[in-house]
Structures are given as structure tokens and as C-alpha cells.
Amino acid sequence: METHDKAAGYRASNKASAQLVLWTFVWVATLAVARFGPEFVWDTKHSAASWAAVAANILVGATWIAAFARFLRALDDLWRQITQDALAAALGVGWVTGFAYVTADAAGLLDYDFNVALFAVLLGTVYLIAFVVGWIRYR
Numbered sequence: 001m002e003t004h005d006k007a008a009g010y011r012a013s014n015k016a017s018a019q020l021v022l023w024t025f026v027w028v029a030t031l032a033v034a035r036f037g038p039e040f041v042w043d044t045k046h047s048a049a050s051w052a053a054v055a056a057n058i059l060v061g062a063t064w065i066a067a068f069a070r071f072l073r074a075l076d077d078l079w080r081q082i083t084q085d086a087l088a089a090a091l092g093v094g095w096v097t098g099f100a101y102v103t104a105d106a107a108g109l110l111d112y113d114f115n116v117a118l119f120a121v122l123l124g125t126v127y128l129i130a131f132v133v134g135w136i137r138y139r
Contacts, residue, residue: 016074030057082134089130
């Protein structure tokens with residue numbers, strides 16, 4: 001009976017992982033359409049298409065968040081702990097660096113505009129490093 005439960009758990013985890021990958025690709029695709037559509041697909045004067053693309057990206061993003069929550073619930077306790085620790089590190093770095101930037105900018109300490117893409121790269125890098133550190137620590 002335990003083998004059957006373990007196999008069912010793996011199937012549920014694999015299904016949740018596959019759904020997360022699928023929704024991640026769909027979200028990235030809608031993000032690309034929203035970002036590059038006004039430039040390459042439709043005339044920027046037709047802002048209704050741009051608003052529709054952004055709305056679609058937000059709706060798909062909400063579904064992606066739900067898929068990520070299902071993925072977390074399907075993980076076993078150890079992988080969930082490693083993932084949550086990595087997410088906590090990324091969230092913490094995001095809050096600290098984000099507010100530090102806003103504060104430094106308001107104080108006139110920065111002479112250049114911040115590219116938000118770099119912020120996403122920072123958070124992704126912190127998450128990956130924290131995930132690998134957690135994986136090594138709990139091995």
C-alpha cells in the first residue's frame with residue numbers, strides 16, 4: 001500500500017511540475033506579446049490591443065501563481081522547505097534592495113535610471129543561489 005501511495009505522490013508532483021512549466025511558458029509568451037506586440041505586430045496608436053495583451057498577461061500570470069501554489073503543495077516536505085527558504089531569500093533581497101533604491105533615488109544619490117530587468121535578474125539569481133545552497137545543506 002505504501003508503494004502505491006508513494007507512486008501516486010510522484011505522479012501528483014510530476015503533474016504539478018508539468019503544469020507549472022506549461023503555465024510558465026504561456027506567461028512568458030503573453031509577456032513577450034505585451035512587450036513586443038506594439039512594436040512589431042500592431043500599430044502603437046491602437047492602444048486597445050496593447051491593453052488587451054497586458055490584461056491577458058495579468059490573467060495568465062494569476063493562473064501561473066495558482067499553478068506555482070499547486071506545485072508547492074505537491075512537493076515533499078524537504079523540497080518544499082528548500083523552495084520556501086529560497087523564495088524567502090529572494091523576497092527579502094527584493095524588499096531591501098527595492099526600498100534602498102527608492103530611498104537613494106529620492107535623496108538624489110543616483111544619477112542614472114534603473115532598468116527593472118536588472119531587478120528581475122537579481123531576484124532570479126538570488127533565488128537560484130539560495131535554492132542550490134539549501135539543496136547542498138539538506139543533502
